[in-house]
Amino acid sequence: VKDEVEAWTPARVVGKLDDGRVHVQVGKRKEDREIPAEDVGNPISSLASLNNPVADMVKMIEVDEASIMHNIRQRFMVDDIYTNIGTILVSVNPFKWIDRLYSREYVDQFMSLQAGDEA
Known part of the structure; x- marks a missing residue:
């Protein structure tokens, strides 16, 4: 709603x-x-879509404004500020420093990836 x-x-x-x-x-x-x-928004066909946020929203079961916002909000609450829609990156400003995002290991994890690859 x-x-x-x-x-x-x-x-x-x-x-x-x-x-x-x-x-x-x-x-x-x-x-x-x-x-x-x-x-009232669209009905949700699966509670799993509410409880399991996805890193790539192309893989979402429900795709509408409400489910996209809910997915981004859930990821934001656990400091996952980067979310993809296929090859498009969605970034939410955390308004705080998140140490793991700037570690050498984390950066290296993404250096060899191609568009569409999962980390």
Whole structure:
């Protein structure tokens, strides 16, 4: 569902109300909300797609704005600030220093890769 803070956040549709709004439970805390039906995104066919962020979003099961944002957010939360869409690199500014990203070993890992290779 659309979210003022997160842009999109996972939720479960619990029911539809007579006035056209939708009753949803948001996130792991299952916070109850009643929202306009147009604020509900596409249904998720597999919970695995929510719980297993991917490094290359070409391999995602669900591909829409909400699932892309969720994947990038999950990776960001564990300091994986680089994500690919095929040969396109998506980088999110971590606003902090991440030691492992600047180690010699990490840099060497990518020196011999070709476009489309996985690290």
